[in-house]
Amino acid sequence: MPTIRPGRIAVHIALILYLALAIGPIVLILINAFKTRRAIFADPLGLPNSQTFTAIGFDRVFANSDFGLYFLNSLTVTVVSLGLIILIGAMAAWALTEYRFRGNTILSLYLAIGIMVPIRLGSVSILRMMVDLNLVNTLTALILVYVAQGLPLAILILGEFIQQIPKDLRDAARCDGVSEYRIFGSIILPLIRPAIATVAVFTMVPIWNDLWFPLILAPGAGKQTVTLGVQQFIGQYVTDWNAVLASLTLAIAPILVLYLLFSRYLVRGLTAGAVK
Amino acid sequence: MADVSLHGIAKSFGPVEILHDIDLRVNDGEFVVFVGPSGCGKSTLLRIIAGLETVSAGEIRIGGRRVNEMPPADRKIAMVFQSYALYPHMSVYKNMAFGLKFAKTNKAEVDRRVRQAAEILKLSHLLDRKPRELSGGQRQRVAIGRAIVREPSVFLFDEPLSNLDAALRVNTRLEIAKLHRELGATMIYVTHDQIEAMTLASKIVVLNHGRIEQVGAPLDLYHAPQNLFVAGFIGSPRMNFIKGQVRSVDERGALIAFAGTEALVQEAHGRLAKGDEITLGIRPEHMASEGPQTIPLEGEIDAVERLGEASFVYMKLTGGDDVIVRSSGDIDASPGERFAAHVPVGALHVFDASGQAVQIQSRVAARSTS
Amino acid sequence: MSDIAATNVQAGSVPERSRFPLHIAVFLAPALIIYTIFSIYPLVDTIRLSLYAGDETGARHFVGLGNFVTLLTDPAWSGQFWNALGNNLIFFAIHMVVQNGIGLGLAMLLSLPRLTGGSIYRTLLFLPTMLSVVIIGFIWQLILNPLWGIAPTLLKAVGLGSLFGPWLGQESTALVTVSLISVWQFVGIPMMLIYAALINIPDDLMDAATVDGAGPFSVFWFVRLPLILPTLGVVSILTFVANFNAFDLIYAVKGALAGPNFSTDILGTFFYRTFFGYQLQVGSPTMGAAVATAMLIVILLGVLIYLFGVQRRLQRHTF
Numbered sequence: 001m002p003t004i005r006p007g008r009i010a011v012h013i014a015l016i017l018y019l020a021l022a023i024g025p026i027v028l029i030l031i032n033a034f035k036t037r038r039a040i041f042a043d044p045l046g047l048p049n050s051q052t053f054t055a056i057g058f059d060r061v062f063a064n065s066d067f068g069l070y071f072l073n074s075l076t077v078t079v080v081s082l083g084l085i086i087l088i089g090a091m092a093a094w095a096l097t098e099y100r101f102r103g104n105t106i107l108s109l110y111l112a113i114g115i116m117v118p119i120r121l122g123s124v125s126i127l128r129m130m131v132d133l134n135l136v137n138t139l140t141a142l143i144l145v146y147v148a149q150g151l152p153l154a155i156l157i158l159g160e161f162i163q164q165i166p167k168d169l170r171d172a173a174r175c176d177g178v179s180e181y182r183i184f185g186s187i188i189l190p191l192i193r194p195a196i197a198t199v200a201v202f203t204m205v206p207i208w209n210d211l212w213f214p215l216i217l218a219p220g221a222g223k224q225t226v227t228l229g230v231q232q233f234i235g236q237y238v239t240d241w242n243a244v245l246a247s248l249t250l251a252i253a254p255i256l257v258l259y260l261l262f263s264r265y266l267v268r269g270l271t272a273g274a275v276k
Numbered sequence: 277m278a279d280v281s282l283h284g285i286a287k288s289f290g291p292v293e294i295l296h297d298i299d300l301r302v303n304d305g306e307f308v309v310f311v312g313p314s315g316c317g318k319s320t321l322l323r324i325i326a327g328l329e330t331v332s333a334g335e336i337r338i339g340g341r342r343v344n345e346m347p348p349a350d351r352k353i354a355m356v357f358q359s360y361a362l363y364p365h366m367s368v369y370k371n372m373a374f375g376l377k378f379a380k381t382n383k384a385e386v387d388r389r390v391r392q393a394a395e396i397l398k399l400s401h402l403l404d405r406k407p408r409e410l411s412g413g414q415r416q417r418v419a420i421g422r423a424i425v426r427e428p429s430v431f432l433f434d435e436p437l438s439n440l441d442a443a444l445r446v447n448t449r450l451e452i453a454k455l456h457r458e459l460g461a462t463m464i465y466v467t468h469d470q471i472e473a474m475t476l477a478s479k480i481v482v483l484n485h486g487r488i489e490q491v492g493a494p495l496d497l498y499h500a501p502q503n504l505f506v507a508g509f510i511g512s513p514r515m516n517f518i519k520g521q522v523r524s525v526d527e528r529g530a531l532i533a534f535a536g537t538e539a540l541v542q543e544a545h546g547r548l549a550k551g552d553e554i555t556l557g558i559r560p561e562h563m564a565s566e567g568p569q570t571i572p573l574e575g576e577i578d579a580v581e582r583l584g585e586a587s588f589v590y591m592k593l594t595g596g597d598d599v600i601v602r603s604s605g606d607i608d609a610s611p612g613e614r615f616a617a618h619v620p621v622g623a624l625h626v627f628d629a630s631g632q633a634v635q636i637q638s639r640v641a642a643r644s645t646s
Numbered sequence: 647m648s649d650i651a652a653t654n655v656q657a658g659s660v661p662e663r664s665r666f667p668l669h670i671a672v673f674l675a676p677a678l679i680i681y682t683i684f685s686i687y688p689l690v691d692t693i694r695l696s697l698y699a700g701d702e703t704g705a706r707h708f709v710g711l712g713n714f715v716t717l718l719t720d721p722a723w724s725g726q727f728w729n730a731l732g733n734n735l736i737f738f739a740i741h742m743v744v745q746n747g748i749g750l751g752l753a754m755l756l757s758l759p760r761l762t763g764g765s766i767y768r769t770l771l772f773l774p775t776m777l778s779v780v781i782i783g784f785i786w787q788l789i790l791n792p793l794w795g796i797a798p799t800l801l802k803a804v805g806l807g808s809l810f811g812p813w814l815g816q817e818s819t820a821l822v823t824v825s826l827i828s829v830w831q832f833v834g835i836p837m838m839l840i841y842a843a844l845i846n847i848p849d850d851l852m853d854a855a856t857v858d859g860a861g862p863f864s865v866f867w868f869v870r871l872p873l874i875l876p877t878l879g880v881v882s883i884l885t886f887v888a889n890f891n892a893f894d895l896i897y898a899v900k901g902a903l904a905g906p907n908f909s910t911d912i913l914g915t916f917f918y919r920t921f922f923g924y925q926l927q928v929g930s931p932t933m934g935a936a937v938a939t940a941m942l943i944v945i946l947l948g949v950l951i952y953l954f955g956v957q958r959r960l961q962r963h964t965f
Contacts (some may be wrong), residue, residue, distance in 0.1 A: 001922070008758075008761075011758060011761070012762075012763075012958065014755060015752070015755055015756075015767050018748075018752065018771070019657065019770055019771060021830070021832075022770065022771050022774055022830070023770055023774070025772055025785050025789055026773070026774065026777070026785065027883050028785075028789065028796065029785050029788070038747065041791070041795070044794060044795070044796050044799070045796075053715065067808060073958050075834065088676040088677045088680065089677060090661045091672075091673040091676065091677065092673060092674050092676075092678070093673045093675070094673055095670050095673035096674075098876075099667070099670050101666065101667065101670055102666075104946050105680075107674070111677070111681065113686065114681060114685050114686075114950045115682065116883075116945070117648055117689065117942065117945060117949075118891040119688070119689070119944070120694060120891055120893070120914075121689060121917075121938040121939075121941055121942050121945075122685065122687075122688025122689040122691070122692045122938070123688070123692075123889070123921070123922060123934075123938065124688075124691075124692050124695060124934045124935045124938060125689075125691035125692050125695065125935075126686035126688045128691075128931070129684075129687075129688065129727070131714075132823065143683050144680065145684050147680050147684070148680050148683070148684035148685040150679050151677050151680065151681050152685075153684075155677065179669075179796070180669040180671075181669060184673070198946075201692070203657065205776055206779070209777070209778035209779060209780070209781075209894075210894075211778070211779065211894040211898065212654035212893055212894060215897075226778075227778045227780050228778065230778075230784075230897055233778050239778070241788075241794075244788070246790075248781055248784055248785060248872075249807075251779060251781050252779065252781060255776055255777060255778075256773075257778050259773060260769075263769040263772075264765075264769075266772075267910070271937065298965065303937070323853075326853075326857060327857075328853050328856065328857070347856070347859075348856050348857045348859075349856070349857065349858065349859030349860075353857070354857065355853075355855055355857045357850045357853065358850070359848055359850045360850075361848065361850035361854035361867060363849050363854075363855075364869075364873065364963035365853065365873060365963060367873045374855070374858050374860075374868070375857070375858030375859055378859030378860055378864065379859055408963075422854075422858075426858075449821060463940075611733075
């Protein structure tokens, strides 16, 4: 379009201003986590230098909490949940998109309930059930709930993806006498790999970041996730700014690194029109 | 009145220059077709005239006025897009009336123009429909209607028929030609289809790699292509090219050897010299008939395609060149057989080593060297 | 479709209609079992539980809609319930206007043709959305903390120093502040969804409108906006469900008591307190179930209004 240049500069100024607002606070936490208490208050906007640098906050976090364990817990819960959601979700999505059978539509609608209705509202019963099953304070409880929570959306996304796989591929396999299980295992599963990034955005991030279910299902020592661990730690050490900033940094860092590494896929997944 | 003239138009996207120094004049009431392979810059040139792209250099004039800085809406143009670009949320009526809203046209006038355009395009019964309820051909007509109601001086068409099926394409082509006769407006039409170009244009502009290869009336391009590109682009099946060499040049003319035979030609400007590598061009449809002024070309048949009214014989000449011969529908020929194609000397085109046509005054039949 | 072939292959000699094809059942079973047991059953059981009351001994008896009557009329409950619901509506309204407004604005800027650095902007602007609500809550708590003084310093720098106050601590400003923190975090979601919708509109349409004489504002108002309305509908209902289900941020920033004086209390925190108890009040699973059911009703109402009132009117456009 004609005469766009001056407008473009204004656009960049607006975007950069908002960008400062969006990531400024995060940067602020990261740089102050490495400064002495005095420097945190005297010069909050400055970068750490040789005089102000300290890692004392991190030392205290590691001394007073089991951060490595929290991290491992979060990782276990997230990875296992995601793996199950993708495998089980793909199986169901395949069945619902590939075969026409009685009750197909009803089942699809039944599964769609979970997209709009938050499973959180069933917490009272979930807790009772986990008590009965002796699963309170186990990571298993979290994984089961997260799988149930993540399945509906995963099935929707994977279903749309599976529909785009050419029908000829499956029909060719059928003509060769390949069983339905083998078709799923050796044709469909490998082909849905690109959809995993999309499913991951919508399921993995909420699981990793969740506070509610760790709080009510597995709040006990040794089973906390990072989110809950940080929440409890900060509650205890509110006044120790070094420790608080360090614990926040530790909670942010892994996500930050992963996000910046994989953001291309995540952003692509989000904008690929997965949510229609 | 609206003639369109382009002076030294250049366009770059970043470091990539896609149009180089285009000069062109489109007279009032002319139907000009930009034709060329995809990526040749023809759509960009159209969008530059529309005002949807800026130029890196050069001047655009419409009706004598410089319009470089003028927004599209003020240029008295209307454009029909390849995708039709109908507003999906508006009815046919609103689609056509949309542009008039910004031209501050009064309601009665808008209504009159929309209904008149709908009448011309046989859309009157569809005015309340949404685009998605229309067939491809109907959408196409709405897109044209949207252009008509603006009563532009210049119509711009960007490959308007490429989304239609073959039968509809022929019909719509005829309708566009009729529209041009009735409205008498200047029309500029972009296509990659040479048949559309030949049938619609009063003037064809052949573009390649961002340059104009040749401008001329359809039959001029067919009979006198100025270079190899135009020769190969206009005509179907494309012109056969046969490698040749200038044997000698003297007062009788230049003696050219090709495909195991020779021909003597007299050129206008004396550009050929002994030893020059040249290319001879001969259209498949000119190759069949045996006659007094013909040169026989011998070779072996690779394949025969029978279309009913004609047959295409694919053959490999003695010299190794592959050529297509358009022959009669019931020709007795089959792959593997020897075959002689007859080339009327008058139909030979000669191109020099740089691909430019060499103008020939007269051609004389030659003897076979074999 | 091709399942006919599939059924035939599987059925073999067995008459087709007599049996549900085994492989379909095998594919569906794991998802259906886990989803039913840990998602649907708890929701249904919660609704059932909301119709019971427990006494000191732990025995439960059926009370019909008694819990809901208590919730809506008993002074000990109704004040808190209506307060939480009202706050939640404000929380939602702020998200609709500010979050989705900014999201729309950013999406429009990002969708400009040939924008330099577009993907970098998108990536970084979406970053806060990826982080845990809890972490975000703490970050802002620190930044707004008058002790640290970052916020007042920055405000002074732009000449607005006098505006600063302990926003998170004052009853009058706490809810708006918490809402804006949440807006700050989640702006990325409407931004991305609307951006995706905008870049899906073919350029030809905008070009056609330009040729038709529409200026940038008219192109937006008459062409782009109508075409992204369905996406705005989706964004609205996602915002609604997320907001009426929110808990983490307020719990992290203000604790279960959602202070000061319950001014930041929303249905999520109210549910938590009812269920687990706080201070002197003992937690009640059955009242908790009643609150959860009430939330379920609110969310279902929203979803139904969206499905039958909004979505049907918004024609989806394929290009």
